[in-house]
Amino acid sequence: MxxxxxxxxxxxxxxxxxxxxxxxxxxxxxxxxxxxxxxxxxxxxxxxxxxxxxxxxxxxxxxxxxxxxxxxxxxxxxxxxxxxxxxxxxxxxxxxxxxxxxxxxxxxxxxxxxxxxxxxxxxxxxxxxxxxxxxxxxxxxxxxxxxxxxxxxxxxxxxxxxxxxxxxxxxxxxxxxxxxxxEPNMKLNVNSHWNSFDDYLNALKTKFRVKAKRALELSKGLKTIEITSKNIDDQLVSMTNLYQKVASKAYFNLGDFNLKTYKDLKEQFKEDYILKSYWLQNKMVGFLSGSIHENILDAHFVGIDYRYNKQFAIYQRMLYDYIDIAIKQKLDTINFARTASEIKSSVGAIPExxxxxxxxxxxxxxxxxxxxxLRIQPTEFHQKFPFKMGSNSV
Structure with missing residues (x-):
């Protein structure tokens, strides 16, 4: 047609x-x-x-x-x-x-x-x-x-x-x-004075800094692999299985995403399209994806093996990795998207x-x-305020 x-x-x-x-x-x-x-x-x-x-x-x-x-x-x-x-x-x-x-x-x-x-x-x-x-x-x-x-x-x-x-x-x-x-988009404004992830950690109140360091300690056993258009074919089946585990929990999900799309996006947009997988020994237990455009990092789909999530703080580690990427690339904003609003607010994101x-x-x-x-309301969550007073003023 x-x-x-x-x-x-x-x-x-x-x-x-x-x-x-x-x-x-x-x-x-x-x-x-x-x-x-x-x-x-x-x-x-x-x-x-x-x-x-x-x-x-x-x-x-x-x-x-x-x-x-x-x-x-x-x-x-x-x-x-x-x-x-x-x-x-x-x-x-x-x-x-x-x-x-x-x-x-x-x-x-x-x-x-x-x-x-x-x-x-x-x-x-x-x-x-x-x-x-x-x-x-x-x-x-x-x-x-x-x-x-x-x-x-x-x-x-x-x-x-x-x-x-x-x-x-x-x-x-x-x-x-x-x-x-x-559900709102959870958005983190990246402080222009942060030059490293340590600067972000230092901006957190003690309780949240302790929580972050514990998650980083728990996730030390995870190996990360940068996914490229060359190695993605070997990882797609595992990625798709992990994506399905997360997508099945989504509150507003219009349809399944074919992860083969990532190969084309990576080929077209190179370093501006981010893909990273997380491994325990020889088993993939997570992946993250995202795009960089107009000085913004948009977090896209993630995949998680929930059996290992708590023990190795997989999801929390992903959130901190997004923040680390944004700081290194001198970006202004991270859009963490919908869902899991409370844990995203605990790393500093606010609802949009x-x-x-x-x-x-x-x-x-x-x-x-x-x-x-009229009866539908977004899921309520308890907003956290993890930053010290004035430490995240951009």
Missing amino acids: GNHQTLQNTLYFNQISEISQDIWNDLDCNNKLYFHPKYLAALEKNNSHLDFFYVVLKNEHNKAIAFASVQMIDFFIDSLQNENQSILTNIACIGRKLRILPREKPLKILNCGNTFVSGEHGIFIKSDQNKRKVLRKLAKAILKYSQQQYQDPDIFIIKDFLEESLPISNELISLGYYAFNV HMTIYIRHKKTITNKFLKLFL
Whole structure:
């Protein structure tokens, strides 16, 4: 299915490779990793269980001014006994009981955003535009195309907006979307005076420094290996098994990530894509991944063998390794992403609230959805304050 124009100044594409260099030149978003064509091509190539499409808006001078990345997801509902039910599983189960969602078939979800990374990575609008107006046009264009090509998804999601974006993103409410908060991104501002990991440790209150040193002592028996595009093939099976152990516990998980994507990301982005595995003797017990862009380190997926996690402080060691990387590379910020908020706060991360917009294809059902969403709250956690007074002022 090639690209075609169905609305004035609106273009749709089913593959990144169909988008011309002229459009990318107009958008000028190559400095943003998650809108880089090579990043999007790696996701598309390795995650064929999703249907991808892309929307480009042009202005009256035929110049591209906005871009949206969209995925169609078949969401399969796990056993109702799963103790780690996600938001979507809950929505689907209640929807089926009320007979407003299909019983036998998977839930068809349209997601505008990055299925695999939290943050504002689904919609790019040039800074000189009226963003509310353009967002509205994009949302309508996505709806129109999905009705033509996919016989109406059950659920539409546009994610994840930071607090400062809400005056713009709340425009979606007038199109029938409901806003709700998901678990926050946990963010650590890296102090510009930290020149080494020891400087970070010295900035901690005694209790948290003791905890960090204990975790580093427990994890001394772990061997780490830098994963490269050359050695990744030997590690992918173990990595995938460990990733599945973590993904099964996720509260908001739209779909499984194919770890073969890492090979392409490593080849394309070299040292700016970080992959590291953790070993006990000859057994892999963990891995971490992340990307460096715009002076930020984004922590991506991790894998953990929970049988060894407590004894060898695997996860805590990963968090400290992310911090060590950010300090060495003189970065400003670490985005630790969602989940495990309390332990992330204990290393110094603070919550950055995010909003998702969701709607059902049918107006009446959408009203039921609103009532249900009102009951959903992010998991509460006890925020820790590990730094000495003033020691983490950037």
